[in-house]
Amino acid sequence: MDEFSFIRSIKPEYYRQSSLIKGIDDDAAVFRPSGHDIVTAVDTMVEGVHFTRQTMAPEQIGYRVLAANISDLAAMGSTPAFFMVSITIPSDWSQEELERIYEGMKRLGDSYQMDLIGGDTVSGSELSISVTVIGMVHKGKARYRSTAKTGDVLFVTGTLGDSRAGLEWLLNPKGQASEDHTYLVQRHQSPVPRVAFASNLSHLERLTLNDVSDGIANEANEIAKASEVDLWIDSKALPFSEAIQKVFPGQYVDWGLSGGEDFELLGSVPEKDWSQVIEAAEQAGVTASKIGYVKTKEGPEPVVKVNKSGEWEILTSSGYTHLKEKGD
Numbered sequence: 001m002d003e004f005s006f007i008r009s010i011k012p013e014y015y016r017q018s019s020l021i022k023g024i025d026d027d028a029a030v031f032r033p034s035g036h037d038i039v040t041a042v043d044t045m046v047e048g049v050h051f052t053r054q055t056m057a058p059e060q061i062g063y064r065v066l067a068a069n070i071s072d073l074a075a076m077g078s079t080p081a082f083f084m085v086s087i088t089i090p091s092d093w094s095q096e097e098l099e100r101i102y103e104g105m106k107r108l109g110d111s112y113q114m115d116l117i118g119g120d121t122v123s124g125s126e127l128s129i130s131v132t133v134i135g136m137v138h139k140g141k142a143r144y145r146s147t148a149k150t151g152d153v154l155f156v157t158g159t160l161g162d163s164r165a166g167l168e169w170l171l172n173p174k175g176q177a178s179e180d181h182t183y184l185v186q187r188h189q190s191p192v193p194r195v196a197f198a199s200n201l202s203h204l205e206r207l208t209l210n211d212v213s214d215g216i217a218n219e220a221n222e223i224a225k226a227s228e229v230d231l232w233i234d235s236k237a238l239p240f241s242e243a244i245q246k247v248f249p250g251q252y253v254d255w256g257l258s259g260g261e262d263f264e265l266l267g268s269v270p271e272k273d274w275s276q277v278i279e280a281a282e283q284a285g286v287t288a289s290k291i292g293y294v295k296t297k298e299g300p301e302p303v304v305k306v307n308k309s310g311e312w313e314i315l316t317s318s319g320y321t322h323l324k325e326k327g328d
């Protein structure tokens, strides 16, 4: 199969977004939204870095790379609309496997009425998939990392560390997988972006959001820096699944802080709006946990503090970082 028959095989039969004017088939796609700001993000998954043949089946790779991108749209409070896929294909991936990758993307994309409107196909030595997503948000209603204010409640959706735990089991399985192991593995392979939760809060005047791709140690520091505030996190309030506590009792707190790839939402709201956050989460079928507070910056630089063993200590950006040099 050559490049062009591959493109024909993945081309959607029809499009659903009414703002779309030209999808796949020309030099670029065209859409014309009205009354909205356009939100766009790109994330890449590379074989050997984000997945291996051991950690994910082809449809899971497709699902997961689109989910990571939709998670960024959720963190901006936007509604997913379109996606574009740039794929580098090594010769040892079969046509059937590639079709399964696209099926995984389609399954998730369809659930948000998203249209695949373009991309790029090249051959290369490692499988690499880069997805660009485009979402819409009502004018001026995008949610930023820079809006946290003193007195806000700091919260996180869902539970933390499960993805890291699932990855651990996939890389080092020890015996038969229990129901708990299966749960953790599924959290790694098929995270649910929290679009509905964020969209249920679209009426709030002020809401700070950041998605947890690298671990809350990183993401909380991003919010603190962007908002010029300190964040105080009560480690006893961090939400953990029963499964992770049972299977990895010694590791789950660290993984919750810096494991990454949970794709939950970390955010802050004025205390008066906290009950609405709980309600929005309930309606979206997820939990929201109050994990701390936003405080006025005490030192020269914004910091995140956590009370791990009774004492408040500074939580550095200890999550996953690409291009990290030895000794960094």
Ligand SMILES: Nc1ncnc2c1ncn2[C@@H]1O[C@H](COP(=O)(O)OP(=O)(O)OP(=O)(O)O)[C@@H](O)[C@H]1O
Residues within 6 Å of the ligand: 041, 042, 043, 068, 072, 213, 214
């Ligand atoms: N190579 C690049 N060129 C231009 N902008 C970049 C590049 N890499 C990252 N950025 C921009 O830097 C900002 C932070 O990117 P980052 O990848 O940390 O965010 P994220 O997508 O939320 O995190 P993650 O990749 O862990 O999901 C974003 O505005 C992103 O668009």
Ligand SMILES: Cc1ncc(C[n+]2csc(CCOP(=O)(O)O)c2C)c(N)n1
Residues within 6 Å of the ligand: 043, 044, 048, 049, 050, 051, 052, 055, 068, 167, 213, 214, 259, 260, 261, 320
């Ligand atoms: C096989 C395998 N080994 C390690 C990991 C862990 N991992 C890779 S990238 C990343 C952070 C998010 O990346 P990005 O910032 O690019 O979104 C994490 C936690 C994995 N998923 N699979």
Ligand SMILES: [Mg+2]
Residues within 6 Å of the ligand: 042, 043, 068, 069, 072, 213
């Ligand atoms: Mg991202």
Ligand SMILES: [Mg+2]
Residues within 6 Å of the ligand: 042, 043
């Ligand atoms: Mg990124």
Ligand SMILES: [Mg+2]
Residues within 6 Å of the ligand: 071, 072, 075, 210, 211, 212, 213
């Ligand atoms: Mg993000």
